[in-house]
Amino acid sequence: MSLTSCMLHAAPRTDKSVYLTSDLAKALRLTGNRTITLKVGSKSAILPIRLIKKSGQHMHIPTSLMTTLRIPRVGNVMVVSNSSRELRIGPVIGVLTNIEGSSRPFGSKTGFIRQVIKTNSAKSFSFAFSPRSVNWIQGTVTGIVPTESGGWARKTFPLPDVVYNRLSSRKAEKSAGMEHFKNRFVRKGIPIFNWSFFDKWDVYKLLDGHDAFRYVPESRINPTSEQIREMLDKHKFIYLKPTAGSLGIGIFRVTYNPKRGYFVRYRKAGKNVLIRYAKFEGLMGMLGTDRGRLSHYVAQQGIRLIEIDNCPIDFRFHLTKDGSNKWVVAAIGAKKSGKGSVTTHIRNGGMLMTPEQVLRHVYGSRAEQILQNAKDAAIQLASGIESNYNHLLGELGFDLGIDQNERVWMFEANAKPGRSIFKHPSLKAGDVATIQNVYDHCLFLSRFRSRRDG
Numbered sequence: 001m002s003l004t005s006c007m008l009h010a011a012p013r014t015d016k017s018v019y020l021t022s023d024l025a026k027a028l029r030l031t032g033n034r035t036i037t038l039k040v041g042s043k044s045a046i047l048p049i050r051l052i053k054k055s056g057q058h059m060h061i062p063t064s065l066m067t068t069l070r071i072p073r074v075g076n077v078m079v080v081s082n083s084s085r086e087l088r089i090g091p092v093i094g095v096l097t098n099i100e101g102s103s104r105p106f107g108s109k110t111g112f113i114r115q116v117i118k119t120n121s122a123k124s125f126s127f128a129f130s131p132r133s134v135n136w137i138q139g140t141v142t143g144i145v146p147t148e149s150g151g152w153a154r155k156t157f158p159l160p161d162v163v164y165n166r167l168s169s170r171k172a173e174k175s176a177g178m179e180h181f182k183n184r185f186v187r188k189g190i191p192i193f194n195w196s197f198f199d200k201w202d203v204y205k206l207l208d209g210h211d212a213f214r215y216v217p218e219s220r221i222n223p224t225s226e227q228i229r230e231m232l233d234k235h236k237f238i239y240l241k242p243t244a245g246s247l248g249i250g251i252f253r254v255t256y257n258p259k260r261g262y263f264v265r266y267r268k269a270g271k272n273v274l275i276r277y278a279k280f281e282g283l284m285g286m287l288g289t290d291r292g293r294l295s296h297y298v299a300q301q302g303i304r305l306i307e308i309d310n311c312p313i314d315f316r317f318h319l320t321k322d323g324s325n326k327w328v329v330a331a332i333g334a335k336k337s338g339k340g341s342v343t344t345h346i347r348n349g350g351m352l353m354t355p356e357q358v359l360r361h362v363y364g365s366r367a368e369q370i371l372q373n374a375k376d377a378a379i380q381l382a383s384g385i386e387s388n389y390n391h392l393l394g395e396l397g398f399d400l401g402i403d404q405n406e407r408v409w410m411f412e413a414n415a416k417p418g419r420s421i422f423k424h425p426s427l428k429a430g431d432v433a434t435i436q437n438v439y440d441h442c443l444f445l446s447r448f449r450s451r452r453d454g
Contacts, residue, residue, distance in 0.1 A: 001080065001081065001447075002027065002028045002080065003078065003079075003080045003081075003448065003449070004024070004027040004078075004079060004080075005057070005078050005123055006024050006058055006059050006076075007056070007058045007059070007074075007075065007076060008058075008059050008061065008071070008074050009059065009060045009061070010060075010061065010066050010074050011060040011063065012062075012063060013060075014064070015062060016047055016048075016062065016064075016065060017047055017050045017062070018036065018047045018050070018059065018060070018061055018065075019050050019051075019052050019061070020049060020052070020058070020059055021052055021054045021055070021056060021057060022053075023057050024056075024057040024059060024079075027057060028087065029084065034048060034049060035047065035049065036049050036087050037087070038061075038088075039086065039087065039088045040069045040070065040088070040089045040090060040125075041070070041125075041157065042159035042160075042188065043069045043158040044069075045065065045068065045069060059079065059089075069158065070140060070156055070157055070158045071089065071125075072125050072156075072157055076122055077090070077124070077125075078090060078091065078123050078124060078448050080447065080448055082447070088161075088447075088448075090124060090125060090448060091125070091162065091442060091443060091446040092124075092125045092126075092157060092161045092446075093124060093126040093160055093161065093439075093442045094126075094128075094141060094159075094160035094164070095113060095116055095117065095126065095127070095128040095129070095164050095166055096128075096129060096130070096131070096165045096166060096167055097109065097166045097167060097168065098130060098167060098168050098172075099129075099130040099133075099144065102152070103151075103152075105152055106128065109166070109168065112419060113128050113166070114146050115431075115435050116128075116164070116166075116438065117146060118146060119435050119438075119439045120436075120439050125157065126145075127141070127143025127155065128143060128144045128145075129141050129142065129143045129144065134159070134181075139158060139159050140156050140157065140158060140159070141159060141160065142154055142155075142156055142157075143155055143156070143157045159185075159190060160190065161190065161442075161445075161447075161448070162190065162191045162192075162193075162442045162445045162446040163185055163190060163191070163193070164193060164194065164394070164442060165193065165195065165416075166194070166416060167416075173196045174196070191445040191446070192391075192392065193392035193393060193394040194394055194395055194416055195392070195393075195415070196391075196415065197414075197415055197416060198414065200241055200243045200244075200412070201221045201243050203216075203385065203413040204216060204221075205388075206385045206389055207381070207384045207385060207388075210384035210387065210388070211380060211384065212377070212383070212384035212410075213384070215380070215381060215409055215410045217301035217303060217410075217411065218231065218234075218300070218301040219298050219299065219300045220298065221243070221298055222294065222295050223289075223294055223298075225280075227299060228240075228254070228284070228287075228289070228299055231299055231301065232254065232256040232262070234301075235302055236256050236257075237253065237254060237255040237302035238253075238254050238299050238300060238302050239251060239252070239253055239254075239299070239300045239302060239411075240252040240254065240287070240294060240297050240298070240299055240300075241298050241300060242296060242297055243296050243298055249267075251266065251267075252264055252265070252266045252287065253265040253266070254283065255302075260276070261276055261277055261278040261279065262276070262277045262278075262279075262280060262282075262283040263275070263276050264277070264283060264286065264287075300411070303401055303403050304403055304404050305402065305403060305404070306362050306401075306402050306403070306404060308361055309336075311336050312337050312401075313334055313335065313337075313353075313362075313401075313402075314399055314400065314411065315332055315333065315335070315358075315374065315399070315400045315401070316332065316333045316334075316335060316397060316398070316399055316400075317329055317331075317375075317378040317397065317398040317399075318330050318332070318333075318395075318397055318417055318421070318430065318434055319378055319379070319382050319395070319396045319398065320394065320396075320433075320434050320438055320441065321393070321395070321437065321438075321441040321444070322437050322440050322441060323437075323444050323449055324444070325441070327382040327396075328437060330430055330433045330434040330437050331421065331422070331427055331429075331433060332421075332430070333353075333354070333424060333427055333430075334352070334353040334354060334355045334357065334358040335350045335351070335352060335353070335421075336350060336351040336358075337350050352420075352421060352424045354426045354427070355374075356371075370406060373408060374400055374402060374408050377400065377410070378400060381413070382398075392445070393415065394442075394445075395415070395417065395434070396414065396417065397413070397416075397417020397418065398410055398412065398414075399412035399413075419431070
């Protein structure tokens with residue numbers, strides 16, 4: 001395999017040949033070849049090679065052929081020779097997402113999608129698309145790309161070399177039609193990563209039996225009244241979480257005090273609510289266990305987390321695969337809960353901090369070692385989930401906590417982590433790093449990395 005970059009030109013010629021400078025042919029080890037299969041995403045053509053006298057690494061392709069192969073632009077591109085008879089230009093990277101409008105086509109995620117597409121756009125072809133944008137018969141996608149003026153334009157691309165899945169609807173993604181759609185890429189040999197959102201119990205099952213399972217609090221799916229009573233007797237407080245929930249919506253924190261009874265905290269109409277029940281039966285009536293209200297809930301052991309100002313702290317670890325297919329901790333944000341809040345979510349009154357701020361406050365000179373322990377745990381958790389998962393993963397978000405005995409715990413795992421932590425000024429570098437790592441992983445999956453790079 002030979003990988004390099006070149007300047008791509010549209011040639012005003014009528015013949016069907018690809019023109020290479022000698023420098024480029026030599027870099028790609030194509031000397032002596034008379035024909036080549038030229039590939040761009042899913043499009044290909046078998047063409048004669050013609051060498052031209054010009055210094056530097058240049059490729060000239062007739063304009064009509066540029067159109068046939070759906071090559072979206074000229075300029076700098078990466079080119080790889082997998083064999084002496086095949087050349088690939090690209091990579092063509094597709095970001096699968098929801099399209100909502102024209103001025104802000106991806107809604108609240110428009111800025112993020114723009115960042116993803118523009119990362120290294122000078123040497124690859126990246127675009128966003130929705131499931132409706134794909135023409136399977138023609139092997140093309142109507143992609144959306146940012147313009148220099150700040151707007152958006154539509155272009156036709158070949159089916160991509162790799163798909164980064166950022167669909168944001170849990171319900172739509174679980175439909176049979178969407179499973180079939182994504183599997184069509186797999187059948188064509190096109191890698192698609194971050195297959196779907198996790199349910200909370202999915203993560204529990206994926207980690208069960210792995211070394212990293214020790215970081216998971218005791219949990220029960222569809223808990224019965226008896227199981228809730230047992231967990232409260234044992235742990236004194238628990239969380240009840242919707243299996244498909246996010247953003248802290250629908251979570252109850254239940255605390256048991258042998259002398260005072262049962263306390264339940266939750267959020268309703270934008271406010272934190274606290275109710276006391278003298279008897280267990282009253283609590284169960286409110287939670288609706290006899291009506292099956294907890295049939296899609298997980299009961300999770302409560303953990304006494306480290307605190308600042310009597311407010312619990314947890315951490316969002318944003319992990320990505322890199323260009324060598326290794327998990328790396330790309331960014332970490334610390335979240336301090338709001339007074340009376342069930343969770344540390346910022347929208348529920350939580351405060352965003354850096355992990356260094358928090359851990360120096362709690363542990364002083366030992367902060368760095370404590371943070372390293374948590375990073376090691378996050379990598380183990382990512383590896384554990386990946387080892388039992390049937391699809392490709394390239395990005396994971398973990399909500400981790402450190403208890404008052406310095407033990408690390410994992411409360412949530414997200415296959416499509418949110419990006420609210422990057423609003424903190426000190427985490428801007430992490431914002432860039434996560435997107436760059438995703439791009440590098442796209443190079444790995446699309447085989448636009450040389451072997452020596454991993």
